[in-house]
Amino acid sequence: MNQSQFLALIMPFKDKLYRLALRYLISKDAAEDAIQEVVLKLWKNKEKLNTYKNVEAFAMTMTKNYCLDILKAKNTTNLKLVHNNYKDKNISLDKQIELTDTISIVQKLLNELPEKQRIIMQLRDIEQYSFEEIGKILEIRQTAIRVSLSRARKTIRENLIKQHSYGIT
């Protein structure tokens, strides 16, 4: 497999990897670094790629694992502080946009969901994967996915209604 063939294989779902990483890591730079790493890993194993039935799901799983590793590393070192700093900045920035853009509230609410729900919602509502594919990517059972997804959707709805009725927007 040469470079152009490899890129042709990767390109269609490259941005899905990016959005998944972004959902995990919140920071855009971190997400970009993460997909760069994942793609490099794929490139190193390019001879094996053809043996996988679903390269996209495989790459998504790799991205998930890579992001979890990064988050774990952040939790064990003092880097968590940096992450928190970043988040704070983001929220205040969000608050500015909030006044003009209701859609960004959804983004903020989504980022505030527990990690598992956030990722499942990303995969289903934005990337439109089937439950079977999500199960493959995240390595969890489909019933668990349905429960988490339902919870995530309802949380978003409740928070949206709350914000609306309090007149924050």
Add this chain to the structure above:
Amino acid sequence: MELHRIENLLDKYFDSNTTIKEEDMLKEYFVKNDVPSHLQDYKAMFIYFTQNKKEISSKPIQVKIKKNIWRVNWLMTAVAALLFFVAIYKFLPKSPTDVELKEAQIAFNETQKIFQLIANNLNKGNNAIAYLNEYENTTKKIFKK
């Protein structure tokens, strides 16, 4: 699409029982239509879902470049190592053979003989120099006086 059906779909949606097709219908409805006020909150949600898909990474992915540098480096190391060994082979002195050792011994002996001869002849000359010294002594005597 009637409002009734949308509300039904929404109920199914929040219980995670909708198919992807039905979710597409919901998205389309909320993105394109003017929505009654009690459904207004959902509009932002579905618009966000469709908009988020356009969120893409601006950084191009690099694959080959890093790899290339590696390959060139690898090649250059191989060439350098090869040159190094060739140089060692060419320029390092070989250990002498037996015949060469014998020849060297003979040459050494010959030169020693020649040196001996020269030394002997030099000694002959020394006698003459001793006579010269005598001559000097006498001149000193004369000049002191």
